[in-house]
Amino acid sequence: MSPTQQLLSDKRVGVIGAGAAGLATAKELIHEGHKVTVFEQAMQVGGLWVYNPEVDSDFLGVEPHRKRVHSSTYASLRTNLPREVMSFIDFPFLTQQGRDERCYPSHKEVALYLENFAKEFDLLHVIQFGTLVEHVELVTMDSTGEKQWKVITTRKIDGVVDEVKEELFDAVVVCSGHYFEPKIANIPGINNWPGKQMHSHNYRLAEPFTNQCVVIIGTQPSGMDISRDVANVAKEVHLSGRNWNSSIDFTKPMGRHQNIWPHSTVIKTYEDGTVKFKEGSSTIADVIMHCTGYRYYYPFLDTKGLVTAANIVKPVYQHVFPPSLAPSLSFVGLLHKVLPFPLFQFQAKWIAMVLSSKVKLPPTSEMTESIKAFYDQCEASSKPMHQWHDLGDIEFEYLDWLADQSGSEHLESWRSKMKNIAFQHLFNNPDTYQDQWPDEDLHQEALICLQQLEITR
Template identity: 50%
Template sequence: MKTPQNDKLKYHTPPLPSKSQQKSEAKSRTHRLAMPSPSLRLAVVGAGAAGLVAARELRREGHSPVVFERAASVGGTWLYDAAPATSDPLAAGAAHSSLYASLRTNLPREVMGFLDFPFASSAAEAGGGGDTRRFPGHDEVLRYLEEFARRFDLYGLVRFGTEVVRVRRDGGGGGGRWAVTSRKIGEKGRREEEEEVYDAIVVCNGHYTEPRVAHIPGVEAWPGKQMHSHNYRVPEPFHDQVVIIIGASASAVDISRDLAGVAKEVHVADRSAPACTCKRQPGYDNMWLHSMIDHAQEDGCVVFQDGSSIKADVIMHCTGYLYDFPFLEDDSAITVDDNCVDPLYKHVFPPEVAPHLSFIGLPWKVIPFPLFELQSKWVAGVLSGRVKLPSREEMMEDVKAFHSKMEARGWPKRYAHNFSDCQFEYDDWLAEQCGHPPIEQWRKLMYAANSENKAARPESYRDEWDDDHLVAEAAEDFKKYL
């Protein structure tokens, strides 16, 4: 087992930039001040990782962002909620976060961090009590985001406990200004809602809150309990129960193993498994892999596509989430159909109202934080006039070409934001637009190495690996910022 401890890598507040970096930033500021575009007042929806880095990049470009955040702290989906309050375990309820107690990152920390603020190992001996593992728990990610917000003085930009209720165009036209209606969570009285006008809106509300649920014929008469992984926290309530998990992605893998330690049986229904699949999972006496569920019955049985059946207590939908923008009115120029947000130029700008409305963080199967950062740099540069967008017609043609390519590949619309085979091409395109260096080669290689290791060691990849040379290369690179 290899568990290298990079004692030099700490994410405590980094020192001030070097003189060369200060000169570079001063030169950049001078260039910005020379730009003809005035400073814009911008509304950022959400103070998770995407909202925080968006606020930083917008302010770096000379704009004045205001960040609206429903919760009482930064972090977004990384804010753990131990007891989500909901009467419907299949719905989002009052909980924003979808974290479960045992969650550890499925990417190494070196890969995960923002490009100029390494997510390096926090040393417990420094008094922070941090999680020094290379694949840390969710509380360490939150600590990292809190440090990011402190380091770049972002807390003062955030209105905590404030929900965006409605966003609409102010005065019509092809973009222009936007009216934002917000309200304080729990506030009562006449002044509960407030409307303000902004020059542009940057949507960073995440896409891990609104549960997506599988369709199961007959489930209405099935007597067991259904829930979505969004509302799963700890395994103890499932002691000695028979649980069926629908899904095969990260949450399904983690939760099935979490439950196997306490449940009587765990049965994983995988939509992509052949219909005849019914096999015990290696290393477990009480966990089986099946094909997808065919239907459920009144007697409590759940029947799989191969005809086999299990009498189950719980069906847990680890089936992902829906893009949801309840605050956007019909004039936002986008629709969500089969989980495809459309039309969007490069998954960020609706051509009709660009650049006055933008979306950060829609792509999935990516390294999120660096992608958020590059998208934010692009949006900030476009809003300042430093970076130019194509014409509306050219952007629409690009959107149409993208969907034609998807259709030619046989991909359903719901895969529109799946970047499993193009994330680094996209990242480097964004970097080029912004005049930023491309994603580091070690980061790309480490991501690939982790994917291979996860496939080879699904039970232990977080604690065993073979890419120490890349860890060392990352550590050397991080010295520029630590």
């Protein structure tokens, strides 16, 4: 590539968010020679892994003008995957003496790992901390006919607005995550129910639930995790879900404290505090906690309706590029139930190389057809829309495809084995899975691989 061609391929790129996705994206964009600015509303890197004791002013998370807190991390949170399998592809997540050395470490350990990643790859100087992205809009075409984006940001110091800035970028990558805009269950009679409601986004500590009867809606990892945490102090925990194993016995308690009672879905609540479940049982509860997931929410992003976000973000080619706005707009990290850090890095490599013109996207029409075929397949299989960013069994096939786009090596085979075992281990041993790993040979294989990478990188 000639110097002139190199100059034309270098882009000024705005990255929204300095969590794991934003850091991976900044690293890969810089590696490709792009001029990067990362906007982060917090005062440190780490995104959702940074614990913040503050919560939204509305515990349920439905008041549109509430004071919002980005992080959903609670004090006792640990990873639900072993640290080795979470590692970035070129930055091993190994134990460090004097820190949390557990296989399933705490949120604090993950945040430190991400801070080390940012320092290792010299990313801190491109991050504007304490900066909230207020508006992102496609506004002009530059002299070469390329799209440009206006980004308006507000910087605050000690809660006071210090600067409002407007900048133009050749491309914007949205890396702000999707675990902060609560989605709640629709419960008949809830408007007259006298107890307290909240969403897991605003859960931090178990102590406020001491001696209370708590109904937790949702049996995904956060619901299971929080129910065990609350059970340490609560009188009773009633865990309500739609997708229990067929062998579940709704008449017997579960968990080491024997005070967690499984139930089917909540079908009605009453003015006397009663919560009734589909299988026929009921309880008088003090609290209903919605561990019911999140909506995709990007209030700053104005695409004139070309991209929408709620249960999913659509349309996006391969969960990354909106066809009509590609490659100038992209998303990293829309998928869930995946190996997050390697996924972010592979997506970021692809984006960076497309922006460098080293990799070409298919024509807009072809990307649109691919998306339509995918949506048709989801509908034909009766897959709920909120699961369309869930890859299921094809996760590692997708990761291999991403690796091929950037000419990268595929993930090591031990990663898929370790992830599959980890989720089976969680399912079989929900109370103890974070404290013991069932396959030491596989653990040693992963350690040796990562230690060798640490030596050679």
